[in-house]
Each structure stands twice: as C-alpha cells, then as structure tokens.
Amino acid sequence: MFRTLQLIGRYFILMGKVFSRPEKIAIYRRRILYEMEALGMNSIGLTAIISVFIGAVITLQMSINLDSPFIPQTLIGYATRETMILEFSSAVVALILAGKVGSSIASEIGTMRITEQIDALEIMGVNSASYLILPKIVAAMIFFPFLAILSIVVGIFGGWMIAYVTGIMIPADYLDGLLLDFRPYSITYTLIKMVFFAYIITSVSAFYGYNARGNSLEVGAASTRAVVVSCVVVLLFDLILTQVLLI
Amino acid sequence: MIRADHIVKSFDSRTVLDDISVEFETGKTNLIIGRSGSGKTVLLKTLVGLHAPDRGSVWYDDVEFTSLGFRERKVIRKEIGMIFQGGALLDSSTVEENVRLPLDLFTAQSEAEKRERVDFCLRRVRLEKANRLYPAELSGGMIKRVAIARAIVMNPRYLFCDEPNSGLDPQTSIVIDNLIHEITHEYGITTIINTHDMNSVMEIGEKIVYIHEGHKWWEGTNDEILHADNAELNAFVFASAMAKRARRAAR
Numbered sequence: 409m410f411r412t413l414q415l416i417g418r419y420f421i422l423m424g425k426v427f428s429r430p431e432k433i434a435i436y437r438r439r440i441l442y443e444m445e446a447l448g449m450n451s452i453g454l455t456a457i458i459s460v461f462i463g464a465v466i467t468l469q470m471s472i473n474l475d476s477p478f479i480p481q482t483l484i485g486y487a488t489r490e491t492m493i494l495e496f497s498s499a500v501v502a503l504i505l506a507g508k509v510g511s512s513i514a515s516e517i518g519t520m521r522i523t524e525q526i527d528a529l530e531i532m533g534v535n536s537a538s539y540l541i542l543p544k545i546v547a548a549m550i551f552f553p554f555l556a557i558l559s560i561v562v563g564i565f566g567g568w569m570i571a572y573v574t575g576i577m578i579p580a581d582y583l584d585g586l587l588l589d590f591r592p593y594s595i596t597y598t599l600i601k602m603v604f605f606a607y608i609i610t611s612v613s614a615f616y617g618y619n620a621r622g623n624s625l626e627v628g629a630a631s632t633r634a635v636v637v638s639c640v641v642v643l644l645f646d647l648i649l650t651q652v653l654l655i
Numbered sequence: 656m657i658r659a660d661h662i663v664k665s666f667d668s669r670t671v672l673d674d675i676s677v678e679f680e681t682g683k684t685n686l687i688i689g690r691s692g693s694g695k696t697v698l699l700k701t702l703v704g705l706h707a708p709d710r711g712s713v714w715y716d717d718v719e720f721t722s723l724g725f726r727e728r729k730v731i732r733k734e735i736g737m738i739f740q741g742g743a744l745l746d747s748s749t750v751e752e753n754v755r756l757p758l759d760l761f762t763a764q765s766e767a768e769k770r771e772r773v774d775f776c777l778r779r780v781r782l783e784k785a786n787r788l789y790p791a792e793l794s795g796g797m798i799k800r801v802a803i804a805r806a807i808v809m810n811p812r813y814l815f816c817d818e819p820n821s822g823l824d825p826q827t828s829i830v831i832d833n834l835i836h837e838i839t840h841e842y843g844i845t846t847i848i849n850t851h852d853m854n855s856v857m858e859i860g861e862k863i864v865y866i867h868e869g870h871k872w873w874e875g876t877n878d879e880i881l882h883a884d885n886a887e888l889n890a891f892v893f894a895s896a897m898a899k900r901a902r903r904a905a906r
Contacts, residue, residue: 431760520746527705528743528805531815532757533732535725 419615425537426545426611439543440550447509447544447610448551452558454508455501459492459559462500463566466491471576481577485585488567490594497559498598499646502605505552506638510613513544514634517617518627526618541614545607552606553599560598597653604649605642612638656681657702657813657845662711664694664701671697672708673869682843684836684859688851689866690891695849696740698866699817702847703737704728715813733761736806736844738816738835742798744790744805750777751786754805761809776804780834796827800834807838814839814846820855828852832859853892856880865891 430436470484517540520526529536564586571582616634620627657679664672671694679685687695700706702713704720713720715731723731744753751773758769777783780800790798799819806814816835820828836859839846848855856863857877865873865888873880873888880892 435759523741524739524743525745527700528737528739528745530705531703531732531735531737532760532809533729534756534760 418619419612422537422541422615422618423611425535426541426614428535428538430538430542431534436539436543436546439539440547443543443547444551447513447548448555451505451508451555454504455555455559456562458504459497459501459563460566460569462496463488463492463563464570466496466563467567467570467582468574468576471571481581482585482588484571484577485567485582486588487585488582489564489586489590492560492563492567493594493598496563497556498601498605499642501556501559502552502602502609502642502646503639505555505605506609506613506642507635509548510609510635510638511631513610513613514617514620514631515627517541517614518620518630519624521618521620522623522627537618541611541618544614545610548606548610549603553602556598556602557595560595600653601646601649604645608641608645609638612641656714656716657847658714659698659702660712660714662698662701662708662713664697664706664708671869672701674711675866675869675871676711677864677871677874679845679847680862681845682840683846683861684839685845685847685862685864686856686860687847687849687864687866688856688860688891689872690851693866694869695851695866696817699815699847699849703735703815704732733757733809734812736809736811736814738799738802738806738814738819740818740821742790742802744798744801746790748789749786750782750788750790750793750801753790753801754808757805757809772808773804776808777801779807779838780804795822796824796831799823799827799831803831803834803838807842810842812844814844816846816848816850818849818851820850820852825854828854829858835859851891853894856892867891 466488467484470487471481474481474483474487517526520540526536526540529539568579568582571577572579613634616630616637617627620630659675659677662672662675663670675698687698689695697706701708704713708721712722718731720728720731744750745756748756754776755769755773758764758772762769764772773786774783777785780803782797782800782804785793785797785801790801793801814835819831819835823831832855835846835848838844848859850856860877860880863875863877863880864871865885867887873883873885875883880888883889883892
C-alpha cells in the first residue's frame with residue numbers, strides 16, 4: 409500500500425515537471441506534429457482492422473441471438489451502433505492502443521533513459537520530462553478522439569457489410585436501426601472518454617519509461633508494467649466516467 | 656575552475672564517493688582516472704548535477720552549484736557541454752538536429768545563423784557531410800565526434816567527457832583525444848575527462864586525479880604520475896605497457 413502511494417506520488421511529481429512552462433513553443437509544436445504521426449496516424453490501420461471485424465461480429469451475433477418474429481431486425485443495427493459508440497470505440501480501442509502506443513512510449517523513453525539520452529538533455533538545461541512527454545500527451549489527446557470516430561464509422565460499416573454479404577438480415581433494416589433513437593450526446597460522451605484515456609495511456613506509459621533503470625531487461629519490464637497499469641486505469645476511469653457522464 | 660568539496664555519495668548502503676575534494680583548473684585538460692567501478696562516473700555525474708551528493712558541495716567558479724534550484728542551474732548548464740560514454744545522441748534526430756537542439760531551445764538565432772554554427776561545429780570535428788545521417792548510420796568514432804560537436808555548439812565554459820575513448824580503436828581514440836585537447840585550449844574551456852586509458856593520460860592529461868574505491872588517492876601531472884610513490888596508483892598506471900616504456904624512457 410505504501411509503495412502504491414509512493415508510486416502515485418512520484419507520478420504526480422513527474423506530471424508537475426511535464427506541465428511546467430515549455431522552453432520554446434515552436435519546438436513543441438513541431439514535436440506534437442511528429443508525435444501525432446507516430447502515435448496517431450500509425451494506429452489508424454490497427455484501429456480500422458479491429459473495428460471492422462468487431463462490427464461484423466456484433467452484427468452476426470445479434471442476428472443469431474435475436475432471431476425471433478417478435479423482435480424487429482432494426483434492433484440489430486441499433487445494438488451494433490450503440491455498442492460501437494458507447495463502449496467499443498472508446499474503452500476497447502483505448503485498451504488496444506494501451507498495448508500498441510503504451511508499450512512503444514515506455515520502451516522508447518526507457519531506452520532513452522538507459523542510453524543516457526535523457527541525461528544529455530538534462531545537462532543541456534532542457535526539462536527532459538516536458539520535452540519528451542508533453543508532446544506525446546497533447547498529440548494523443550488531440551488524435552485519439554479521431555480514432556474513436558474512425559472506429560465507430562468502420563465498425564458500423566463492418567456490420568452493414570456482413571449483413572449484405574451473408575444475407576443474414578436485410579441491409580435496409582440494419583440502416584434503419586442505425587437511425588433509431590439516435591442521441592448525439594453518445595458521441596460527445598465517447599469523445600470525452602477518449603480524451604481521458606489518451607491522457608492516461610500516454611502519461612502512465614511515459615512514467616514507467618522515464619523511471620526505467622538498468623538494462624534492456626528493465627526496459628522490457630517497464631513496458632509490460634506500463635501496458636498493464638494503463639489498462640487497469642483505463643477500465644477504472646471507464647467506470648467512473650460512465651457514472652459521471654451518463655447516469 | 657570547478658571544485659568538489661568533501662563530496663560523499665552512497666547508493667543504498669554502499670558508499671561510492673567518500674569525502675572527495677578536488678579542484679579542476681580552467682583552460683586545462685583535467686583527467687579523472689581509476690579502475691572500473693572506482694567511482695569515476697559517479698563523481699563526474701555529481702559534478703554536473705545528475706547525482707545529488709549526500710554531503711559536500713560542487714562549485715563552478717564562485718557559484719555553489721549544489722545549492723541551486725532547477726531554474727538557477729539552467730544558467731550554468733547552458734555553459735556545460737558533456738560527451739557521454741555511448742554518445743547519447745537522440746536516436747530519432749539526424750546529426751544536424753542533434754547538434755542544433757540547444758540552439759533551437761535556448762537562442763534567438765535565425766535559421767541561417769543556426770545552420771552556419773552547426774556546419775562550423777561539424778567541420779571542427781571533421782564531419783562535413785553527415786548532416787542528414789541518423790545516429791544508427793554512424794560508426795562509433797563518428798558518434799563521439801557528433802557528441803563533441805553538440806557539446807561545443809553553445810560555446811561552453813565547461814566540458815565533461817565520460818570515457819570518450821571507450822569502444823574505439825587506438826587510432827580513433829587518438830583523434831578524439833586530440834580534438835578534445837585542441838578545443839580545450841582553443842576556447843579556454845575547463846575540461847574534465849573520465850578515463851582509464853593510459854594513452855590519454857600520457858598524451859593529453861595536464862592534471863590527473865586518481866580515484867580508488869571511492870577515495871581520492873593521488874593528484875598531479877602526467878610527468879609526476881610516472882614517478883609517483885603510490886603502490887595502488889603504480890599498479891594501475893604500469894599495467895599499461897605504454898606507461899612502462901614511458902617510465903623506462905624517462906629514466
């Protein structure tokens with residue numbers, strides 16, 4: 409318990425350094441654009457592939473399980489849409505990104521630590537925490553909501569595609585279901601969640617990388633810890649944010 | 656001048672530096688020598704503020720560096736250049752981006768001025784055509800030379816080198832040693848080099864400090880080191896055939 413509190417304390421001390429005044433805004437702007445490409449653009453493919461398959465699977469499973477003359481088929485489109493918007497595109501995509509982006513951040517910064525690149529920045533008088541971590545946090549908080557939108561669109565398309573290809577339901581009913589009882593607030597809710605998750609994934613992973621010591625084995629261990637802790641914190645905040653924003 | 660005053664540093668229960676006091680002279684190539692694990696790197700990192708001493712203080716001329724906060728240290732750190740053992744170049748940046756980083760962050764120079772300064776520093780270390788290369792594309796010697804260029808780009812008053820010859824062939828080691836020595840005298844820098852290479856000691860060492868098991872064991876010049884009356888130091892120095900030959904020649 410004491411060690412957990414100590415860890416949380418060290419995390420907040422690091423965040424204090426990260427959010428202190430940047431040396432030169434122009435340099436940070438350039439680094440944010442670089443990180444948007446590294447963390448965001450490079451995750452588009454993975455997000456799209458997983459979303460299209462999950463959208464298709466949800467539609468198939470709904471069709472099989474709701475196969476009753478008393479249940480209108482439009483509900484399948486409705487359920488796919490709600491699942492994609494409310495949970496998959498934010499929480500599940502965030503867990504996937506925690507694996508991909510989180511491990512990459514922790515290992516990148518961890519390697520910089522053990523090869524003295526962070527020390528070199530400190531010697532120059534650079535606030536290394538801010539210089540290395542802040543652009544990643546900002547880039548992810550800007551870009552990850554777009555990944556959530558992409559996931560919703562592609563996932564819903566996956567559902568329609570499977571309905572069209574397999575004929576398990578009438579595609580027109582699926583499209584009608586998509587428009588059924590649509591609340592725009594659901595999108596706002598998912599985007600807010602994604603901004604929080606982006607912060608959690610980048611800051612927690614950067615924390616573990618920044619505090620890596622020793623050799624490559626330690627960097628690997630830090631990367632694993634970063635993914636595990638990011639996932640747990642994302643799930644915890646999924647619960648909290650749902651309670652706060654939806655209920 | 657850089658002065659360490661009664662420095663004590665421990666990690667867990669192990670004392671790595673035990674009451675070390677030493678003064679490094681301005682405009683000279685000062686060498687810290689000693690066996691692997693003797694505490695040389697910890698001393699160097701304590702001098703630049705990467706490790707906080709448990710007791711004692713570090714002085715840069717008349718300023719007590721160890722008592723300064725992060726923002727106050729920044730002023731002195733802009734006058735420090737450091738060459739790390741592995742070069743410590745940023746992997747995701749090109750040679751040019753590595754060298755110009757301090758200029759980008761801390762100066763108001765125009766693009767043309769920065770480019771000119773970077774080209775000058777790269778020319779100074781004889782690396783004219785490497786601007787667009789990444790660290791992964793460089794040899795060990797080239798990495799060290801880029802590190803030197805980055806260290807001198809801000810015209811530092813103090814230069815620290817942590818085993819600049821490690822992993823280099825003897826010929827490249829001499830090139831790196833001479834480069835550091837030349838730069839030290841050209842710009843009147845206070846240079847501190849951490850090494851266990853006796854070639855460096857004999858060639859460029861103007862003031863030498865021998866560290867043994869966390870204690871300062873001996874200090875003097877490279878002429879004096881050959882005649883020092885110190886068993887530990889002699890065992891270290893004359894483990895090198897080159898030093899033995901130098902002693903025979905001196906006799």
